Amino acid sequence: MLPPRPGQGAPPPPPPRPGDDVTTGVFRSHWMIVPVRVIAVTLVFVALVGPILSTFGYAWVLLMAVAVVFGALAYALPSWWYGTFGLREDHLVVHGGLFLRSSREIPLSRLQAVDVVRPLLTQVFGVAELRIELAGGDGSAIRLHYLPRELAERMRTAVLAHAAGLPGRSPDAPERPFYRLPFPLLLGALTFRVPILLAFILLLMLGTAFVVFLEAGVLGAVVPLALGLLRYYWGPLARYTDFYASLSPDGLRLRYGMFQRRMQTIPPGRVQAVRIVEPLLWRALGVARVEATMAGYAGARQGDSSDLLPVAPRNRAFTLVNEMFPGSEAAVVPLVVNRERLPSAAGVDEHLFVSVRGLFCRVTEIVPVERMQTLRLSAGPLARWRGRATVDVDTPPGPVAARAADRDAEEGRRFLNALAEYGRRARVPSAGTERWATRATMRAERGPAPSEDEKTEETPGDTPGEAL
Structure with missing residues (x-):
C-alpha cells in the first residue's frame, strides 16, 4: 500500500461494525442461557425426585427426566426469545415474562452505579452480567444476565453516557490510575486484625488439645471457628485480590475479584x-x-x-x-x-x-x-x-x-x-447528581454566578x- 501524497488527507476511519452501536435495536441474553436453565432444572429433578421414582424402576426415572427436559426447553426457549432489552433515548426498556408479560422503562437519570460482574463459570464462556443500580431501594435494580462480554461493556458505556447527558454513542471515558492494592499488603492487613489473630490462636489451641488428649468434643468448637475464618479471612482475600481503582469523568471505577471479576463504576455525586x-x-x-x-x-x-x-x-x-x-x-x-x-x-x-x-x-x-x-x-x-x-x-x-x-x-x-x-x-x-457531564453547560445557560459584591454582606x- 502506497503512503499518501503530501497534502492528501489520511484515509477515513473504518465504519463501525453493525453490532457496535447499542443505542438502537433490541438485544437478548446469550443463547447459552437456554441449555443452562434446562440442565439446572433436570439436575434438580434427578436429585430430588429421582430417588423416589427409582422404586418404580429406572425406566420411569428416565422417562420423567426426558419429559422434564422437553418441558424446561419449551419454557426456557420462548422466555429467552421474549426477554429483550434496549435503549430508547435516555431510557432503558426491559421486556420479560412468558405467561405474564412485563415491561419496564427506566429513566437513566436515576442511575446510581453500573457493575459488570463475571463469575468464574461465565468467564470460561465469555459472558457477563450487567447490574444497573437505581435510586429507589432493593426492588429497583436491573440485572441483565448472560450477556456477551463485549455487549455488556458497550452497554455499560452507553448507559453511563445517557446518565451523564451525553449521546449514547459517546466513546468510553478515559481513566487515570489511582491505586492498585498489592497482594502482600492485602494478605498482611487481613491477618493483622485482632479477631483473626485470636481465632487463629484459639484454633491452634483446640487442635493441640485434640492431639494431646484425643478429646473429640473439641471438634465442636473447631467447626464454627473454621467457618468464621473462611468468611472473614478467605472471603475478603478472594474478593479483593487484584484490586485496582481509577478515576474518570464517569466517576470512580473499581476492578477486583479472584474467582468473580467485577468492574464497578460509581458516577460522580x-x-x-x-x-x-x-x-x-x-x-x-x-x-x-x-x-x-x-x-x-x-x-x-x-x-x-x-x-x-x-x-x-x-x-x-x-x-x-x-x-x-x-x-x-x-x-x-x-x-x-x-x-x-x-x-x-x-x-x-x-x-x-x-x-x-x-x-x-x-x-x-x-x-x-x-x-x-x-x-x-x-x-x-x-x-x-x-x-x-x-x-x-x-x-x-x-x-x-x-x-x-x-x-x-x-x-x-x-x-x-x-x-x-x-x-x-x-x-x-446545579448541585444535583443527574447528567453530570452537561451540568456546567446548564449553569452557563443560566448566566454567571453572582459576584461577591452582589451577595448579602455578613x-x-x-x-x-x-x-x-
Whole structure:
C-alpha cells in the first residue's frame, strides 16, 4: 500500500461494525442461557425426585427426566426469545415474562452505579452480567444476565453516557490510575486484625488439645471457628485480590475479584457519605479502609458494595475522599475535641462535616453538607440534667452514622446552626447528581454566578465558622 501524497488527507476511519452501536435495536441474553436453565432444572429433578421414582424402576426415572427436559426447553426457549432489552433515548426498556408479560422503562437519570460482574463459570464462556443500580431501594435494580462480554461493556458505556447527558454513542471515558492494592499488603492487613489473630490462636489451641488428649468434643468448637475464618479471612482475600481503582469523568471505577471479576463504576455525586476505618493494629501499619454510603444501594447490596478501598495507606484514603467531594479537604477540617467521656472529635466547614470516634478502632465519618438528609439535636433526661446534647447528621441507609456525641448543650446548638447554614448555602440548583457531564453547560445557560459584591454582606462573627 502506497503512503499518501503530501497534502492528501489520511484515509477515513473504518465504519463501525453493525453490532457496535447499542443505542438502537433490541438485544437478548446469550443463547447459552437456554441449555443452562434446562440442565439446572433436570439436575434438580434427578436429585430430588429421582430417588423416589427409582422404586418404580429406572425406566420411569428416565422417562420423567426426558419429559422434564422437553418441558424446561419449551419454557426456557420462548422466555429467552421474549426477554429483550434496549435503549430508547435516555431510557432503558426491559421486556420479560412468558405467561405474564412485563415491561419496564427506566429513566437513566436515576442511575446510581453500573457493575459488570463475571463469575468464574461465565468467564470460561465469555459472558457477563450487567447490574444497573437505581435510586429507589432493593426492588429497583436491573440485572441483565448472560450477556456477551463485549455487549455488556458497550452497554455499560452507553448507559453511563445517557446518565451523564451525553449521546449514547459517546466513546468510553478515559481513566487515570489511582491505586492498585498489592497482594502482600492485602494478605498482611487481613491477618493483622485482632479477631483473626485470636481465632487463629484459639484454633491452634483446640487442635493441640485434640492431639494431646484425643478429646473429640473439641471438634465442636473447631467447626464454627473454621467457618468464621473462611468468611472473614478467605472471603475478603478472594474478593479483593487484584484490586485496582481509577478515576474518570464517569466517576470512580473499581476492578477486583479472584474467582468473580467485577468492574464497578460509581458516577460522580452518588457517594452520599464516607467513613475511614482504622482498626487498632492497622494504625501501626498506617493503613485504613474506606467505606461509603451510596443512595442506590439498599439492604444486602449496600454491604456488598460499600468498600471503596479495602486496604490503602491513610493519606491515599483521604485523597480519595477529596476526589469524591471536589473542592473539599477532609484532613484539614478544624475539629473540636470532646474529653468528657470516650475521646471523640467533630468539626464542620463550608464543605464537610467530620466526626472522629473510637478508642480501639478509630472511625472518621465524613458527610458533605449538601448531602445531609436531616439534622437532629437530641438529649435524654440524664443528658439534659448534665447539660449535654448530641447532634446527629442523617444520611441514606448505609455504614455511615455521623454524629457529634455528648457535647455541651450550647456547643451542640452551635454545631446544628452551622450545619444548617452551610447546608442551605451548598444546596444550589446545579448541585444535583443527574447528567453530570452537561451540568456546567446548564449553569452557563443560566448566566454567571453572582459576584461577591452582589451577595448579602455578613457582619464579622455571624458566619457559622466563627460561631464554632
